[in-house]
Amino acid sequence: MERAEEMDNFISAAQVPVYEQLDRLSEHNSDPEEVIQPHRRQARREKVPKEPMDVKIPQERNVDQEQVHRSRDEQLPGRPENTTTTESPKRWDRCRRGHFLHGPYPATHFGPKACILPNPTSVMHIQDPASQRLTWSEPPVNVLVIKKIRDESLLEPFKQLCRFLVEEKQLVVYVEKKVVEDSALSNDEAFHTIRNQLCSFREGYDDISKCIDLIVCLGGDGTLLYASSLFQGSVPPVMAFHLGSLGFLTPFKFESYKTEVTKVFEGNAAIVLRSRLKVKVVKDIKHVQETVNKYKVEENGLVPQSHTDKEAGTITIQLQALNEVVVDRGPSSYLSNVDLYLDGRLITSVQGDGVIVSTPTGSTAYAAAAGASMIHPNVPAIMVTPICPHSLSFRPIVVPAGVELMIMLSPDARSTAWVSFDGRKRQEIQHGDRIKITTSCYPVPSICCHDLVYDWFESLAECLHWNVRKKQTRLSDSPDSSDTEN
Numbered sequence: 001m002e003r004a005e006e007m008d009n010f011i012s013a014a015q016v017p018v019y020e021q022l023d024r025l026s027e028h029n030s031d032p033e034e035v036i037q038p039h040r041r042q043a044r045r046e047k048v049p050k051e052p053m054d055v056k057i058p059q060e061r062n063v064d065q066e067q068v069h070r071s072r073d074e075q076l077p078g079r080p081e082n083t084t085t086t087e088s089p090k091r092w093d094r095c096r097r098g099h100f101l102h103g104p105y106p107a108t109h110f111g112p113k114a115c116i117l118p119n120p121t122s123v124m125h126i127q128d129p130a131s132q133r134l135t136w137s138e139p140p141v142n143v144l145v146i147k148k149i150r151d152e153s154l155l156e157p158f159k160q161l162c163r164f165l166v167e168e169k170q171l172v173v174y175v176e177k178k179v180v181e182d183s184a185l186s187n188d189e190a191f192h193t194i195r196n197q198l199c200s201f202r203e204g205y206d207d208i209s210k211c212i213d214l215i216v217c218l219g220g221d222g223t224l225l226y227a228s229s230l231f232q233g234s235v236p237p238v239m240a241f242h243l244g245s246l247g248f249l250t251p252f253k254f255e256s257y258k259t260e261v262t263k264v265f266e267g268n269a270a271i272v273l274r275s276r277l278k279v280k281v282v283k284d285i286k287h288v289q290e291t292v293n294k295y296k297v298e299e300n301g302l303v304p305q306s307h308t309d310k311e312a313g314t315i316t317i318q319l320q321a322l323n324e325v326v327v328d329r330g331p332s333s334y335l336s337n338v339d340l341y342l343d344g345r346l347i348t349s350v351q352g353d354g355v356i357v358s359t360p361t362g363s364t365a366y367a368a369a370a371g372a373s374m375i376h377p378n379v380p381a382i383m384v385t386p387i388c389p390h391s392l393s394f395r396p397i398v399v400p401a402g403v404e405l406m407i408m409l410s411p412d413a414r415s416t417a418w419v420s421f422d423g424r425k426r427q428e429i430q431h432g433d434r435i436k437i438t439t440s441c442y443p444v445p446s447i448c449c450h451d452l453v454y455d456w457f458e459s460l461a462e463c464l465h466w467n468v469r470k471k472q473t474r475l476s477d478s479p480d481s482s483d484t485e486n
Helices: 002-014 018-028 032-036 038-047 065-070 088-098 152-168 189-197 221-229 254-266 285-294 452-463 481-485
Strands: 114-116 133-136 142-147 172-176 199-201 214-219 238-242 269-274 277-284 306-309 314-321 324-328 336-342 345-352 354-358 381-387 397-400 405-409 417-421 424-429 434-439 444-447
Touching: 142 152, 142 221, 152 172, 152 189, 152 214, 152 254, 214 221, 214 254, 221 238, 221 314, 221 444, 238 254, 269 452, 277 285, 277 324, 277 424, 324 336, 324 434, 336 354, 345 354, 345 381, 354 405, 381 434
Parallel strands: 142 172, 142 214, 172 199, 214 238, 238 444
Antiparallel strands: 114 133, 133 269, 269 444, 277 314, 277 434, 306 314, 324 354, 324 417, 336 345, 336 405, 354 381, 381 397, 405 434, 417 424
8 A cells, every 4th residue: 555655656746847856856956766756855854854044145246148048037938837936047047057968948039029939848958849939929010131232133122021011011120221321222212211211220339139029131141140140149030031142041932022921920930940159269368459450350340349357368259150160270371280178178189271160050051061961950969070181080070069169279289270250250369269169048040931841951952952863764674684594
């Protein structure tokens, strides 16, 4: 009889969701047996009463902005509302980050009003990709339209889309200032009324990250990469129309833009969360000043927004990369010689033209040209691909998304190296500088035209002609010579 009651308690505890069991593990710092069988722990408490203890509140300390985001008291998919307390977000963050290698829990709110439709059946720390559907807490109001520059063929689609969003949908449209000031638009009298209603911004000067509800890209893959660079935190949903050269990341056809945009506004669209890399470049202040003096600072700057630690004499530059971080030898004729660390341990030295650290989205870009495998964007991973390594055995590798990679110049390096982020903000890396790379918790929610599997394989076939080969013919019905001999 006692054994039966114990089994009933075990079954009841096994039905507790996984996140509650993890919370109990973190809260009591106990073994799983105590979590699964809570009645035993309760019996021990009744036998040995404990005196109340004074709790000392730790002093405030500086916390990384991403940690603040993860510890924010927000509703997690599939988590009951009445289980949220002031301490549970910290416990859940510790379990979520410390017990898994899949990277941080991705942000599920994109901009002010968009989020993923919660899935009550999801008990994993990452939601099932097949159930990722876009929903709106409020109707979208502000739309950012990114147009490929220096392409006159996109002027007419751009004007059609803006007229549709402003006149028919009654939305506020944001565009770049250089697009509004284009002479082809300013000289068009029929578009004059719409042009006066557009809100313009300048990259690096105007912060629009907190007011945009939806991003619409007109162009190729570069427009989506540029849109990602404008949002270093939470990224609104991105709807990309194929009007460029390659279009691997742009699944929508512009011919049916009114129907497709209306469907997105109605919600319940399939989305794929394209993970990004959070990159921190720690440099000596003297090195930064030498770089600025030696090289011309252009419009997107050699040195982006950064944090300076005067006591340590360093400056930390933080960016988000959607495709890849590339470290190469730059203009030097010597081999680049950099050390690669994984979670603080030296794993290898890269001697060659450089190394690519890419996301699954970037696996079909520069990494594919360097011989890496192509990975679906929903696979939580980071790829490390050497560029022309001076070694016959250096093959590309895939590591869990939760690790932290660090790249430094080797002590024996004969020259400096150069680093770029999605092909932009290129800067020099000298001895003592460090590049820290890990998976960001701010992905790019890319809206799918069909679904996240079909769109990816269609892009492989249409854009990269994956596995295109002349079909093998069937054998003829007549027996060959070998058959007749037998």
